[in-house]
Amino acid sequence: MSQSQSQSSSPARTQSQTQAPAAGPARVPSDRWRLQVVHRTEFRYGGPVRSSYNEARMTPENSGRQTTLRSRVEIEPSASVHAYRDYWGSTVTAFDTHGPHTELVVKATSVVEAGPESHVPEAVAWADLAAPDVQDRFGEFLRPSRLTAMDDAVVQQVRAVVGDAGPREAGQLVCRFVYEQIEYLTGSTNVKTNAMQAWEKGKGVCQDISHVSVGLLRALGLPARYVSGYLHPKPSAGIGQAVTGESHAWVEWWDGGWSGFDPTNVVEIGPRHVTLARGRDYSDVPPLKGIFSGPKSEGSSVTVEVTRLA
Numbered sequence: 001m002s003q004s005q006s007q008s009s010s011p012a013r014t015q016s017q018t019q020a021p022a023a024g025p026a027r028v029p030s031d032r033w034r035l036q037v038v039h040r041t042e043f044r045y046g047g048p049v050r051s052s053y054n055e056a057r058m059t060p061e062n063s064g065r066q067t068t069l070r071s072r073v074e075i076e077p078s079a080s081v082h083a084y085r086d087y088w089g090s091t092v093t094a095f096d097t098h099g100p101h102t103e104l105v106v107k108a109t110s111v112v113e114a115g116p117e118s119h120v121p122e123a124v125a126w127a128d129l130a131a132p133d134v135q136d137r138f139g140e141f142l143r144p145s146r147l148t149a150m151d152d153a154v155v156q157q158v159r160a161v162v163g164d165a166g167p168r169e170a171g172q173l174v175c176r177f178v179y180e181q182i183e184y185l186t187g188s189t190n191v192k193t194n195a196m197q198a199w200e201k202g203k204g205v206c207q208d209i210s211h212v213s214v215g216l217l218r219a220l221g222l223p224a225r226y227v228s229g230y231l232h233p234k235p236s237a238g239i240g241q242a243v244t245g246e247s248h249a250w251v252e253w254w255d256g257g258w259s260g261f262d263p264t265n266v267v268e269i270g271p272r273h274v275t276l277a278r279g280r281d282y283s284d285v286p287p288l289k290g291i292f293s294g295p296k297s298e299g300s301s302v303t304v305e306v307t308r309l310a
Contacts, residue, residue: 003288037230039107039230039303043103046297048294054290055094058108075104076104110274123256142221148211150216178209179209188203224253224254226278229250231245
């Protein structure tokens with residue numbers, strides 16, 4: 001049997017992976033936020049499970065935009081754990097447990113400082129994107145995947161919307177177009193819904209909106225990738241105020257450098273966004289997936305608590 005945690009939408013529409021000095025007194029630039037994220041997943045079974053093998057992608061990255069001060073993944077019952085970087089550069093906590101258990105709890109706690117991109121490279125032209133070296137370098141982010149493929153008729157619509165815009169402007173135009181076409185509706189889709197199914201429904205969550213955006217960006221010739229993470233749902237959040245959050249998804253495209261945008265909320269990526277993992281689509285970045293041997297699962301629960309510390 002298999003088990004997985006689905007990608008949730010944003011509410012707006014023990015293994016240590018990273019260890020830095022303690023957060024200490026809040027001293028962060030005005031355009032950055034210090035956030036604590038506590039992500040807890042619990043699986044319940046109808047009887048004792050004998051063995052369980054899992055992968056968690058719950059460790060935030062370190063980049064020019066984001067610094068992970070602390071990150072820890074705790075597992076109950078105790079498990080054999082090791083961490084590695086996957087093909088796409090995401091940190092994976094792999095663990096397995098073989099003692100009889102009737103529930104599995106995975107809790108990831110992270111403290112992150114996030115903000116806007118620290119450096120915006122000069123944008124390239126469409127001709128540059130068509131160059132053989134670019135096509136070869138980003139081939140996997142240019143081809144449609146099972147979850148992102150879009151029909152030609154929709155691609156023609158977005159070509160008309162983009163018009164003569166350059167690659168960087170076109171990226172945002174595509175995301176805004178998708179935002180206008182797909183209504184945000186929790187529960188309208190699931191993790192197996194592909195981009196065209198969401199498009200035809202005209203409804204979806206952040207996962208679907210991101211899949212459609214990625215598919216259209218690639219169809220235009222822009223290398224594009226799917227990003228998983230968290231979004232603090234309150235732009236006016238007070239310091240120390242814990243709020244209920246959820247897993248989130250957005251997109252990045254390459255136009256001389258990687259440009260990020262949140263098509264679900266039509267905003268650029270900034271201090272409220274915490275990046276976890278990247279890939280071709282959701283199937284490359286699920287927060288938690290695995291298999292187990294034993295009685296059928298009786299269900300699962302997921303909670304995400306986000307607190308602005310500074």
